[in-house]
Every structure is written in C-alpha cells, then in structure tokens.
Amino acid sequence: MRVPVDWLGEYVELPAGVTGEQIAAALVAVGLEEEGLHGGDVAGPLVVGRVLEKHPEPQKNGKTINWCQVDVGDSNGTGEPQGIVCGAHNFEVGDLVAVILPGGVLPGNFQISARKTYGHVSAGMICSVRELGIGEDHDGIIVLPRLLGEHHVEELGLQPGDDLIPVLGLDREVVEVNVTPDRGYCFSLRGVAREYSHSTGAAYTDPALIPVDPATQDGYAVELADAGIPELDGVPGCDRYVARIVRGIDLTRETPEWMQRRLLEAGMRPISLAVDVTNYVMLALGQPLHAFDLATLQGPIVVRRAVAGERLRTLDDVDRVLDPEDLLITDSGTRILALAGVMGGEDGEVTPGQTTDVLIESAHFDPRSVARSSRRHRLSSEAAKRFERGVDPDVTDAAAQLAVNLLVEHGGGTADPAITDADQRVATRGPIELDVTMPTRYVGVDYTPERVREILTMIGCEVRELGQGTISVTPPGWRPDLTDAPTLVEEVARVDGYDKIPSVVPRAIGGRGLTHGQRARRRVAGALAGQGLHEVLTYPFVGESRFDELGLAADDVRRTALRLANPLSDEAPLMRTELLQTLPEALRRNISRGSRDVALFEIDTVTLPDHAAQAPVPGVGARPDDAVLQQIRDAVPGQPWHVAVVAAGQADRSGWWGKGRPVDVTDVVAWAHSVADTLGVPLRRVQAERAPFHPGRCVELTLEDGTTVGFVGELHPKVVQRLGLPDRTSAAELDLDVLVAASERPTQVRPLSTHPMASSDVALVVPRSTRYGDVEASLRAGAGELLESVELFDVYVGDQLAADQQSLAFRMHFRAPDRTLTTEEVNAARDAAVARAAKDHGAVQR
Amino acid sequence: MSGPNTNYDPVEVAALAPEALEANVADALDAIAAATSLEELKAARLAHAGERSPLALANREIGALPPSAKADAGKRVGQARGQVNQALAARQVELEAERDERILVEEALDLTVAPARHPVGRRHVLTVTAERMADAMVALGWEIAEGPGVEAEWFNFDALNFDKDHPARQMQDTFFVDPADAGLVLRTHTSPVQARSLLERGVPLYVAVPGKTFRTDELDATHTPVFHQLEGIAIDEGLTMAHLKGTLDRLAEAMFGPGITSRLRPAFFPFTEPSAEMDFRCFVCRGEDPGCRTCGGTGWIEWGGCGMVNHNVLRAAGVDPERYQGFAFGMGVERTAMFRHGIEDMREMIEGDVRFNAQFGMEI
Known part of the structure; x- marks a missing residue:
C-alpha cells in the first residue's frame, strides 16, 4: 500500500516537517513493514x-x-x-x-x-x-x-527559471508499507492513519464519519438472492448492498488535478472521472465501489451464484467460464454485470461521453467467496485484494456517500434522493471475553487492567466490565481479524510496544541431546570430508531424460518418482529417487570451471512414492481422529536418508613432491566402507550389475544379514559420456537409514588375546571368474575360530598360469585366546581353510 | 734419561731414539691435521697408526731391547702412540661432525610451496550452520526434531491454522504434488514439524527443527526454490513472549557473538498470535553506523518470524490451550550463513563449487 504523506495528514495530525522515514518508522512499530519510500529525493535547482x-x-x-x-x-x-x-x-x-x-x-x-x-x-x-x-x-x-x-x-503561468519541485510534487513523499493478511483495513488511508495514531498518539479523524443520506424505500431495486451455499458454510455471499444514483453527470470532465495526483502517488492510473472517484474512495476508506451506467441496466440488481455453464467476459477482455460457487452481480437476474467483488464485465460499463446517470455499488461480500473466485479465475484486483481480507461492513453507506459527493461536486450531477441499502447482516461474532490478566500472562509485561482497557478502546473496541477481572470486548467493523482472546493480547502488546517485552531464557525441561541418527549423519559427513571429499547440496528435481542418461531400464523402479503439479521447469518435474540423479551435475560444473581433482558427497533424503493415493485435508482448529491422522501420515511418501559420492581426477595429487595416482573405483569402495566403519557396521560385498555403473565394475554392499546398503562402481562409459563427466568417474550411493539402524545397538567387544600371533601365506589358483570375496569367505569358514584376520595381498595372472586362471595370495593370521599356538595347530587350521576353498571353488594351492 | 747401553744395536736404537719417535709423531700429527675427509683420515690412520706404521714398527723393536731399556723405551713409544691415537680420535670427531652437518645441508628441502597430496575436504556451510544453530538449542535443553520435505498439505497448512481460503495460504508459493488433489506439497516451511512434534511427543515440548524447505521462486542472487530453515517450538505452562525473546537472544548470541540481541516487531502469521518479525542487532556496526553496509544503517538485520503458538495449532494437535501455551519461531539458515560469512550471492551456496567450500574450515 502506497501512502501519500499529504493525504495521510488529512486524517491524522502529522508533526510539522515530519519525514517519510519517520512516518515509516512509526508504522513499523505497530506492524506495518516498510516496503519503500518515494519522493523527496530530488533536490534543486x-x-x-x-x-x-x-x-x-x-x-x-x-x-x-x-x-x-x-x-x-x-x-x-x-x-x-x-x-x-x-x-x-x-x-x-x-x-x-x-x-x-x-x-x-x-x-x-x-x-x-x-x-x-x-x-x-x-x-x-x-x-x-x-x-x-x-x-x-x-x-x-x-x-x-x-x-x-x-x-x-x-x-x-510557468516561466523559465520557475522552481518545478512543488509543481511536479517532488517535495511530496509517499511511504509504501506491506500490509499483512490480517490487516485488510490498512489497504486504506483510513486504516493507515489510524495505525499512525496508535503508534504516536497523534489526533485522528475518521474519514468515514461524514453525514450520510438515509436510505429510502424507493431506491433502485436490489435483491440479495444468495442465502449461502454449503461449500462456503452457508455464509451469504453478500449481506449488504448500497446502491446510489447520480444523474446528469458530465463524465468528460477532467478529474481534478489533486485527485489525479493522489491516485498516481498511491500507484493507480487516472482513467476517467467516474472510475477515478471510485478508486479514490476505495483508497480513502478501503471500500471497493463499482459504477454502472444506469441507462443500460435492464432491471433490478440481483446478487446470486452462477449457474454451471454461464460465461462472463471480464474487463480484462478474458472470456471466463463461471463456477457455481462464483457470486455474480446481475441485472434482472439474467444478464451478468460483474464477478462480485473481483471484476466487472462489459455490460453496464460506464462510458464517458455517453453515460450521464451512474449507479454506484457499495457492497459487502463474503471474504471467502471473493478469495475463491479470485483464485479460481487467477484474477487478482484491487477490489478482490480488499474484500478477501475483510472490508468494514459499517462503511458501506459512507463510502457510497463520499463517491456521490465527489461526483456531484466534480461531475456536475445531482444525487437521487432515492437510496437503496439492502442490509441483511446478522451478527456472526459475539463479543470476546477477556481475562484482563491474560495479556500479562501471555506477553510477560505487567499491563494494568486500566492499560488493557485503554488500548482496546483506543483501537476501536467497545469494552464492557463483566466483573471478576473479565471484560467483554466488541471489536470494530474494520477488525474482522479480532476473533479470540489471543488476538486481543496482540493488540495490547503491539500498541504498548513490543520493545517493552523483557528477555527471559526459559528453563527447558532438559533433553536427551541429538538422536543417534542425527549424530551418525554428522559423523559420516565429517569422515568423508576428512578424506578429501567436499559436501554439496543439489536440487532434488529431475526429469525422465535424466533416467535415460543414467541408463535406467524402462521398468527400473527408480523411474517411479513423485511428480510435482507445478514444477519450476517442465524439464524437471520429478523428485529424485536417488542422489546420484542430481549429484553428478555438481561434479560436471566443477570440472567445467577448471577444477580437476574433485570428490563430492551429498547427504539428503530421496523420495520414494510408495504412499497411499491421497492425503485427507481435514481443516483447521481441531485434532483429526487417529484414523484420519494415520491416513495423513500414510499418504506421505517414504523419504530415506542417503549418502552419495562421486569422484574424478586424482586420488593422490601429483606435484613437486612426486607422482600422483588417479582416483578409481577402489577409492570409492574404500570411502563407502569408511562410512560403514564410521558407524561400526560390518559390510559384505557382492559383485553386481546395476545402472548407472560399469557392468564389470560394480559391487553391492550389504549388511551381514544381506540387507542392501547400496552400490559402488565406476560409472558406465556411456553414462559418463552422456553426462559430460571425466572418463572413469566413479560413484556410490548408500542408504544411510539402513546403516544408522544397524548401528543403533552399542558395539559389544571381545576380549583381546595377548598371546603371540602366527601367520601363514597361501597362494590359491582359481578360475578368473571366481570372486576374491568368495574365496576369502571360504578361507574364513574353513579356518575356524583360530583365524584372527585374512588379507588378500597379491593377485597374479600371467604366463605361468592357464589363461583362465588366477592366483590369489592370502595372508592368514592366527591367534588363540588362551595359549601360544603350535606350528601343527597353525598348519592344521591353514590346511582346513585351503581344503574349504578347494571344495567350494576348486582352488589349488600353488 | 738413562745412560748409554753397550749391548744396544745402533740401527735398532735409531728407531727408538727419542728424536726418531718425535719425528714420527710429528709426521703423524701433520698427516692427521691435513686430513680433510674421513677417507683421508682413514689413510692417515693406516699410515701412522696401522700395523706397518713407524710407531708400530718401533714398538716391535722394544722386545729386542735389554730389560733395563725396555721400560723406558716402552713408555716413550706408548706415549707417542697415545698422542697419535688421541689426535686421530679428535680429528675423527671433527670430521664426522662436519660430515653430518654437510649431509643435513645437502638433504634440505624447500617446503615453502605447500604440498597438497591429500587436501582435506569440507562440510557444506549450510549444513554446518544448521548444526551450529541446533547445537545452541540443545545447549538450552531442547531436542532436535525432523520431518519430511514432501509433506501432507494438512500438516503444512491446516494444522497450522492456514484456512483453505486464507490469503496467507496463497502467498506461500507452494509446490503441489501431482495430482493437485493428492493432499501433498513440498513443505513451504519447517513449521509442520510443530504439529508433528506436538502430536508425537506431547507437552511439555521444547524442540528445534532444522530442515529443507521449498517455494516456487526462481534461483537468483537472493532467492532459491530450495532452502533451509530452523524452527523452534516450546509449549509448557506459563511460557510468555519474554521467554521467546530470551531464547532468540541466546540463539543470536550463539550465531553472531556476545551482546548480539534480538528485537521483535508486530507481524502476522496464521499459526502464531501474537506474531512478530524478529531482527538481530547488526554485529558489524551494533547500530552505531548509519552508513553500515551490512544492515543498511538500520542497526538491525531481519532474521525470521515468530510468536505465541495459535490456539488452533494446539487444538489441531490435541493440546489444551487453556492449560498450555508457548512460542514458536523460524529463521532462514541461508540468511544466517550469508550474514555470518559475508556471502553476497545465494547461488554460491547452491552450485557446489569446491572452491567455495574450500574457503571454510571444518568447524566454521
């Protein structure tokens, strides 16, 4: 809302020489945020x-x-x-x-x-x-x-050299404030002036308090034909409609310069006298008006709901199909003049040069009805903006009167003595009972009962004593937002000043610190960063083309992604089902910006649309029953935490200190293991084939019970090419929730043996198709309890073996908890291990 | 000195003559002093103290002397050899020290260009900032809760007293899940976790909620469609706006330094009543520089929204508003990080450029 300072000064006393900045500061103190200051910033000559x-x-x-x-x-x-x-x-x-x-x-x-x-x-x-x-x-x-x-x-009589600053109004300031949705009345000079008065104590004159001609029985016929529909809780669409007629106006007359200037300063373009007057009154009092050409009206004004299939071409020249919930202004019930409270149509429009008699509509519409129509038709207007936030139903007649006065004065017309005021308001809100100690209990400032009453009276409420420290408060018509005791508490607090609220640290009941999952995620991130990986956060939005680029099969479950109804980009309407769908972009960006050795990780949730079809939306103010709550929760898709890694370039950097080594898939496998090791979870590895990885360079990581933790691999050469990544880019994606759950139970230790360790090496020849991990598992199984650890320290393929054979050299370490092992015991355990490998894989000792 | 010995062999005697011994010692000492390396010293040792050196040979002659002369000759030869050996040992020490020193000089490395074999990586400034904020709340005795980013519309709006037709519901620039009547949205704030926490944990409740949030803004220097908030909610008996302010003051101090307090301004949010915008004291000028670039000279920096939890929010979670009351607040993690670290362009936090990360330490 743009507030011209000189107009504001007409309704509230401004100190001499007050600046826009000072006014803005006073308004901020009562909750009208400053959006900008205009004018006053040109200095002569x-x-x-x-x-x-x-x-x-x-x-x-x-x-x-x-x-x-x-x-x-x-x-x-x-x-x-x-x-x-x-x-x-x-x-x-x-x-x-x-x-x-x-x-x-x-x-x-x-x-x-x-x-x-x-x-x-x-x-x-x-x-x-x-x-x-x-x-x-x-x-x-x-x-x-x-x-x-x-x-x-x-x-x-402008002459060369005359000062133009006052002529162009450049000495005039405009304060722009942001009006919160609960303060619809501040979309008027009337409301802003009142707030300025609350903030500063300056004397306020309500511009709506003007003499109003009384309504008569013979006014233009108006029928309020909507008694309310169930979709809008039976609230009548219109409960007050004032119709005033001014005849014999010359609408070709120019709008007075002062009014044009005020409209301009308030951000509205002057158009013609009739339109300018209605806009002026709306800005002054907050009541939107509509002017109809009386001569074109074909019968009584009927306010009713639309019938399915009806259409209206609104003044913005859009032909709209109406909805049965839309409230309409019609004449004689059939011809549609306007979408009530939102925008007029072509019929009934005032035309300068033709129109001489004008009917002024000043009405009060149901805020929700206007809000829905405005939203349904994606049609925002100055009128709708005010109606949906609530217009003071007590100024309907005064606003019409002010418009009539202005048209008579500046358009040379005559006001019709016959005046319609169809007033069918029923009191929907009773007075609010307030315990006068509540503001103190709520805000923490000692407000006396007198102060509470004083403030509430100041903002326009009627306050009655009910005894025993309770008062009855009836809010004024312009404050539909005052609905319960806390809303009154806010009025007391803000008018008295939020700056008076003291600072007291509450003594919380004491908590249990971070959860295991929260700590685990931090540790994992720290471990990866400590190994040289950089944490990044990528947007979770993807498109189907990304699935193609990653080589996901047509029936890959990861293509089943949650779709947004209104994505930012039609290219990326889906929520990622894996982090590796978006993380490689960050790698590519780094490479394109000249970084070469880049290892990135991301920890975030992914979205798996495994949810029930629809979430109920039961409305405000009451706890839904358990069944409905469960339905709501069940409808929310699963969003497990994942961690993903992607890397290219060198693992060991080269430089003046020596040679480097390119990062490869084994580095990423090691990083993936470091994640599990950080949480103390043992993993198993199973060779796997899975997009987007190289079919021969991918491993699945599982818990010991076989639960999948994730996959690590080198990206498929085609994927690397399609995503524009460096050759041999490797990546991993793990389900952190699985690891976190597996690490929940505290580790239980085994006592350490202090007896000497004995080692034995074996070289086993197996087919090249045999997996290292499988041979290692057989050795473990065969060696028995004396085996402490086993490591694969060399792999040989070459001339001394058949082409399809490989030799795997393992070192086994043995130790007993209670004694020094004899050579015979060690040999027996080793032989048992080899025998098991021979049985399982045909391994031959070399 | 003893008198002449008639049995003495003049030739042999010559070798043991004091003059001869002195000459030998002098030769040896000259050679030792002249040795400039351990190798030369080794040669000198061989020549002057080795088995075939004049002194060794002289020593051998002693056995041939008459017993009366043996002692005297033995003493003189012993002294001479001792003198030479001492000189050898001393020179050995000197030359070894010289060698050691030379090796250290030769082995010197220029370390003035940092080797970067395995540079450490970094956490992202936003996650670390959110963790720091969460830690400040944990220190106050609060717990950290979480909730889903894809959220039920009811939790995101209705449970928070956003009526279906409330203008505020339209102002949120919401991403809706397809189909539009699925009842799901990308949460527009972390506030739905208020309702979830109340329902799941009950009262009294002190929880803070860091998390990812979404609005349909295009990415530019000051907007991003995906951002982060920290939410706080405290419900107990007797909590007031003064407690809200006290909590915000502590959090502001934790993030921006001692003496940085908060300020409340009246505002509107459907889920709080009374509601307030909160600012924190500009930590650069502390309100004392009208030309301050950080706060634009106002002395205050906008941080977020807050207020006393609306009765309808409590009712939606089955909490009795007559008995329990409390406050809630929410602020942007991006904004907090931008002010703490002087980040001027939002995009730097979004793009994942490792050069941006590398500017921070692990614990920012």
Missing part, C-alpha cells in the same frame, strides 16, 4: 526551461544528440541561456521543459554537475519522468504542457 536552440549532431556511435540552448531565466545566476546536451528528440524549439542545473540531485543520489560530453560542456540536464522518479515512461523528456495539460500550465 530543478527549473522550467524554454528551448531556444536545438542543433542535432550525429555521433560516431550512430546516435544523434541535440546541442541545445535553454532559457532558464535567472535561475542560473547569469540570465544567459544554458548549454545542454540532450539525447532525446521528442521536443522542439520553444517547448517548456524541466531542467536540472549543476548542483541538483536526482533520485539515487545522482549529483548533477557541468561536464564535458560529445564535445560540449553540458551544464545540466533536460529531464524525463523516469529520471525524476515520477513515472516509468522513458519515451523521452518532459514537455511540461504535455505532462500537466496546456490549461494547467497557463493557469500556473
């Missing part, structure tokens, strides 16, 4: 100039500039013409223009000085509306009679 000479001079850059001599009277101190370079061409010799002279300041603290440009010394600038901050038009510079009207310029 800004004067009237008459163009005496204009010499076009083509430039090398293709532009043509005008070298001008401008008469600025005595304002430059010499009385001599001022030489100014001007790039615009929309003026002629003899025109009156706006000239800012050296020493002046334009918005944005742009200091004007004489400067050399295009081979001349340009002593000032001929201004456009944009440069002066009074409009967006940058077609060219201001020619005063065109901007202000010939007539007006003559009236003012």
Whole structure:
C-alpha cells in the first residue's frame, strides 16, 4: 500500500516537517513493514526551461544528440541561456521543459554537475519522468504542457527559471508499507492513519464519519438472492448492498488535478472521472465501489451464484467460464454485470461521453467467496485484494456517500434522493471475553487492567466490565481479524510496544541431546570430508531424460518418482529417487570451471512414492481422529536418508613432491566402507550389475544379514559420456537409514588375546571368474575360530598360469585366546581353510 | 734419561731414539691435521697408526731391547702412540661432525610451496550452520526434531491454522504434488514439524527443527526454490513472549557473538498470535553506523518470524490451550550463513563449487 504523506495528514495530525522515514518508522512499530519510500529525493535547482536552440549532431556511435540552448531565466545566476546536451528528440524549439542545473540531485543520489560530453560542456540536464522518479515512461523528456495539460500550465503561468519541485510534487513523499493478511483495513488511508495514531498518539479523524443520506424505500431495486451455499458454510455471499444514483453527470470532465495526483502517488492510473472517484474512495476508506451506467441496466440488481455453464467476459477482455460457487452481480437476474467483488464485465460499463446517470455499488461480500473466485479465475484486483481480507461492513453507506459527493461536486450531477441499502447482516461474532490478566500472562509485561482497557478502546473496541477481572470486548467493523482472546493480547502488546517485552531464557525441561541418527549423519559427513571429499547440496528435481542418461531400464523402479503439479521447469518435474540423479551435475560444473581433482558427497533424503493415493485435508482448529491422522501420515511418501559420492581426477595429487595416482573405483569402495566403519557396521560385498555403473565394475554392499546398503562402481562409459563427466568417474550411493539402524545397538567387544600371533601365506589358483570375496569367505569358514584376520595381498595372472586362471595370495593370521599356538595347530587350521576353498571353488594351492 | 747401553744395536736404537719417535709423531700429527675427509683420515690412520706404521714398527723393536731399556723405551713409544691415537680420535670427531652437518645441508628441502597430496575436504556451510544453530538449542535443553520435505498439505497448512481460503495460504508459493488433489506439497516451511512434534511427543515440548524447505521462486542472487530453515517450538505452562525473546537472544548470541540481541516487531502469521518479525542487532556496526553496509544503517538485520503458538495449532494437535501455551519461531539458515560469512550471492551456496567450500574450515 502506497501512502501519500499529504493525504495521510488529512486524517491524522502529522508533526510539522515530519519525514517519510519517520512516518515509516512509526508504522513499523505497530506492524506495518516498510516496503519503500518515494519522493523527496530530488533536490534543486530543478527549473522550467524554454528551448531556444536545438542543433542535432550525429555521433560516431550512430546516435544523434541535440546541442541545445535553454532559457532558464535567472535561475542560473547569469540570465544567459544554458548549454545542454540532450539525447532525446521528442521536443522542439520553444517547448517548456524541466531542467536540472549543476548542483541538483536526482533520485539515487545522482549529483548533477557541468561536464564535458560529445564535445560540449553540458551544464545540466533536460529531464524525463523516469529520471525524476515520477513515472516509468522513458519515451523521452518532459514537455511540461504535455505532462500537466496546456490549461494547467497557463493557469500556473510557468516561466523559465520557475522552481518545478512543488509543481511536479517532488517535495511530496509517499511511504509504501506491506500490509499483512490480517490487516485488510490498512489497504486504506483510513486504516493507515489510524495505525499512525496508535503508534504516536497523534489526533485522528475518521474519514468515514461524514453525514450520510438515509436510505429510502424507493431506491433502485436490489435483491440479495444468495442465502449461502454449503461449500462456503452457508455464509451469504453478500449481506449488504448500497446502491446510489447520480444523474446528469458530465463524465468528460477532467478529474481534478489533486485527485489525479493522489491516485498516481498511491500507484493507480487516472482513467476517467467516474472510475477515478471510485478508486479514490476505495483508497480513502478501503471500500471497493463499482459504477454502472444506469441507462443500460435492464432491471433490478440481483446478487446470486452462477449457474454451471454461464460465461462472463471480464474487463480484462478474458472470456471466463463461471463456477457455481462464483457470486455474480446481475441485472434482472439474467444478464451478468460483474464477478462480485473481483471484476466487472462489459455490460453496464460506464462510458464517458455517453453515460450521464451512474449507479454506484457499495457492497459487502463474503471474504471467502471473493478469495475463491479470485483464485479460481487467477484474477487478482484491487477490489478482490480488499474484500478477501475483510472490508468494514459499517462503511458501506459512507463510502457510497463520499463517491456521490465527489461526483456531484466534480461531475456536475445531482444525487437521487432515492437510496437503496439492502442490509441483511446478522451478527456472526459475539463479543470476546477477556481475562484482563491474560495479556500479562501471555506477553510477560505487567499491563494494568486500566492499560488493557485503554488500548482496546483506543483501537476501536467497545469494552464492557463483566466483573471478576473479565471484560467483554466488541471489536470494530474494520477488525474482522479480532476473533479470540489471543488476538486481543496482540493488540495490547503491539500498541504498548513490543520493545517493552523483557528477555527471559526459559528453563527447558532438559533433553536427551541429538538422536543417534542425527549424530551418525554428522559423523559420516565429517569422515568423508576428512578424506578429501567436499559436501554439496543439489536440487532434488529431475526429469525422465535424466533416467535415460543414467541408463535406467524402462521398468527400473527408480523411474517411479513423485511428480510435482507445478514444477519450476517442465524439464524437471520429478523428485529424485536417488542422489546420484542430481549429484553428478555438481561434479560436471566443477570440472567445467577448471577444477580437476574433485570428490563430492551429498547427504539428503530421496523420495520414494510408495504412499497411499491421497492425503485427507481435514481443516483447521481441531485434532483429526487417529484414523484420519494415520491416513495423513500414510499418504506421505517414504523419504530415506542417503549418502552419495562421486569422484574424478586424482586420488593422490601429483606435484613437486612426486607422482600422483588417479582416483578409481577402489577409492570409492574404500570411502563407502569408511562410512560403514564410521558407524561400526560390518559390510559384505557382492559383485553386481546395476545402472548407472560399469557392468564389470560394480559391487553391492550389504549388511551381514544381506540387507542392501547400496552400490559402488565406476560409472558406465556411456553414462559418463552422456553426462559430460571425466572418463572413469566413479560413484556410490548408500542408504544411510539402513546403516544408522544397524548401528543403533552399542558395539559389544571381545576380549583381546595377548598371546603371540602366527601367520601363514597361501597362494590359491582359481578360475578368473571366481570372486576374491568368495574365496576369502571360504578361507574364513574353513579356518575356524583360530583365524584372527585374512588379507588378500597379491593377485597374479600371467604366463605361468592357464589363461583362465588366477592366483590369489592370502595372508592368514592366527591367534588363540588362551595359549601360544603350535606350528601343527597353525598348519592344521591353514590346511582346513585351503581344503574349504578347494571344495567350494576348486582352488589349488600353488 | 738413562745412560748409554753397550749391548744396544745402533740401527735398532735409531728407531727408538727419542728424536726418531718425535719425528714420527710429528709426521703423524701433520698427516692427521691435513686430513680433510674421513677417507683421508682413514689413510692417515693406516699410515701412522696401522700395523706397518713407524710407531708400530718401533714398538716391535722394544722386545729386542735389554730389560733395563725396555721400560723406558716402552713408555716413550706408548706415549707417542697415545698422542697419535688421541689426535686421530679428535680429528675423527671433527670430521664426522662436519660430515653430518654437510649431509643435513645437502638433504634440505624447500617446503615453502605447500604440498597438497591429500587436501582435506569440507562440510557444506549450510549444513554446518544448521548444526551450529541446533547445537545452541540443545545447549538450552531442547531436542532436535525432523520431518519430511514432501509433506501432507494438512500438516503444512491446516494444522497450522492456514484456512483453505486464507490469503496467507496463497502467498506461500507452494509446490503441489501431482495430482493437485493428492493432499501433498513440498513443505513451504519447517513449521509442520510443530504439529508433528506436538502430536508425537506431547507437552511439555521444547524442540528445534532444522530442515529443507521449498517455494516456487526462481534461483537468483537472493532467492532459491530450495532452502533451509530452523524452527523452534516450546509449549509448557506459563511460557510468555519474554521467554521467546530470551531464547532468540541466546540463539543470536550463539550465531553472531556476545551482546548480539534480538528485537521483535508486530507481524502476522496464521499459526502464531501474537506474531512478530524478529531482527538481530547488526554485529558489524551494533547500530552505531548509519552508513553500515551490512544492515543498511538500520542497526538491525531481519532474521525470521515468530510468536505465541495459535490456539488452533494446539487444538489441531490435541493440546489444551487453556492449560498450555508457548512460542514458536523460524529463521532462514541461508540468511544466517550469508550474514555470518559475508556471502553476497545465494547461488554460491547452491552450485557446489569446491572452491567455495574450500574457503571454510571444518568447524566454521
């Protein structure tokens, strides 16, 4: 809401010389956030100039500039013409223009000085509306009679050298505030002025308190035909409708300059007298009005719901199919004049030059009905914005009266004595009972009962004593947001001042610290970062094409992704089902920016659409029953935590210190293991084939019970190519939730043996298709309890073996808990291990 | 000195003559002093103290002397050899020390260019900032709760007193899950966890909720469709806005330093009543520089929204608002990190450029 300061001053007493900034600060204190300050930022000399000479001079850059001599009277101190370079061409010799002279300041603290440009010394600038901050038009510079009207310029008798700052209203300030959804009444000068008064104590005059002509029985027929529909809880769409008629208006008359200026300052474009008056009243009182051409109305005004299939072409020239929930203004019930409270149609529209008699509609519509129509038709209007936030139903008649007065005064019309006020309001809200100690108990500031009553009265409530420390509070019509005791507490707190609230640290009941899962995620992230990986966060949005790029089969379950109804991009409407669908992008970006050795990880949730079809939405203010709550919870898809890694470049960096080593899949397998080791979870490895990995370079990691933890591998060469990644890029993705759950139980230790360790090496020849891990498992199984550890320390393939054979060299370490092992015992255990490997895999000792 | 010995062999006697011995010793000492390396010293040792050196040969002659002369000659030869050996040992020590020193000089490495064999990686500034904020709340005795990013519409809006037709519900720029009547959204704030925590944990309740949130904003320097918040909710008997302010003051101090307090301004949110916007004291100028670039000269920096939990929120979670009351707050983790670290462009936190990460320590 843009608040012209001089207009504000008409309703509330402003201290002399008050600045926009001070006003904004006072409004912030009561909850109207400052959005901006306009005006007041042009400093003179800004004067009237008459163009005496204009010499076009083509430039090398293709532009043509005008070298001008401008008469600025005595304002430059010499009385001599001022030489100014001007790039615009929309003026002629003899025109009156706006000239800012050296020493002046334009918005944005742009200091004007004489400067050399295009081979001349340009002593000032001929201004456009944009440069002066009074409009967006940058077609060219201001020619005063065109901007202000010939007539007006003559009236003012503007002469070269005259000060333009007051003429253009540049000394006038506009404060722009953000109005929160509960304060609809602050979409009016009436409301903002009242808030300023609450903040500062300045005297306030309610502009709605004007003499209002009483309603009569013979006014224009109005029928409020909607008694309410179940979809809107039976609330009637319109409970008050005032219709006033003004006859014999000359709508070709120009809107008075002061009103046009106020409209402009408030951010609305002057259009014609009738429209300007309705807008002016809306800005002043917050009541949207509509003006109809009386001559075109075919019968009584009927306010009713739409019937399925009805259509309306609204004033924004869109043909709309109406919904049975839409509230309509019709004449005689059949012809639709307007979508109530949102926007008018072509029928009944006022046309300057034709229309002489006007019917003014001032009505009160159900906020929810207007909100839904506005949303349904994606049609936001100044009227809808106010109606959906609640308009004061007590000013309906005063607003109509103010419009009538203005039309009579400036349009030369006559007000019809017959006045309609269809008022079918029923009291929907009773007074609120308030324990006067509640504000203190809620806010922590000691408010006396007197102070509580004083503030509530100040904001317009009627306060009655009920005894025993309880008061009955009836909020004013402009405060539909005051509905219960806490809303009154807020009024007391904000008017008294939030700055008076003390600071007290609550003594919490004491908690259990971070959960195991929270700690585990931190540790895993720390472990990966400690090994040289960088944590990144990528957006979770993907498209089907990404699944193709990753080589997911048509029936891959990972293609079943949650779809957004309104994605930011149609290319990425799905929620990722794995982190590796988005993480490689970050690697590619790093590489394209010149980084070479990049290892990244991400820890986040993925979305698995395993949920029930629909989540109930049971509404506000009550706890749904357990069954409904369960349905809601069940409808939310599973979102397990994952950790993913992707790496390219060198694992050991080369440099002056020596040679490096490229990162490969074994590094990533090791990192994946470090994640599990961080949490103390033993893993198993099973060779696997799975997209997006190289079919021969991928391993599945599982818990000891076989539960899948994740997959590690080198990315498939085709995937690497399609995603634009470096060759041999390797990656991993693990389900952190599985690891976290597996690590929940504290590790139980075995006592350490201090007896000596005995080692024995074996080299086993097996087919090359036999997996290392399987041979190792057989050795473990065969060696029995004396085996402490086993490691694969060499793999040989070559001339001394058949082409399809490999030799695996294992070192086994044996130890007993209670004695030193004899050579015989060690040999027996080793032989048993080898025998098991021979049985399982045909292994032959070399 | 003893007198002449008639049995003495003049030739043999010559070798044991004091003059001869002195000459031998002098030769040996010259050679030892002249040795400039351990190798040369080794040669000198062989020549002057070895088996075939003049002194060794002289020593052998002693046996041929008459008993009366033996003692005297033995003493002189012994002294001479001792002198030579001492000189050898001393020179050995000197030369070894020289060698050791030379080796250290020769082995010197220039370490003024840092070797970066295995540079450490980094956590992301947003996760670490959120953890730091959570830790500050844990220190106050609160617990850390979490909730899903894809959330039921009821939890995101209705449970928080956003009526279906409430204008605030339209202002949230919500991502809806397809089909639009699925009743699911990407949560627009971490506040749904307020309702979830109340339902699951009951009262009294003190929980903070860090998490990812979504709104349909295009990415630019100051907006991102995916961002992070820290939510706090405390419900107990007798909690007031003063407790809210006290909690925010502690959190502001934890994030921005001692003496950085918070300020409340009236505002509106459907799920709180009374509601407030919260600012924290500019930690750069502390309100004393009207030209401050960090706060724009206002002395305060906007941080988030807060207020006393609306009765309808308590009712939706089955909590009796006549008995229990409390407060809630929420602020942006991005905003907190941007101010703490002077990050001017939101995109730097989004793009995952390792050069951005590398500027931070592990514990920021």
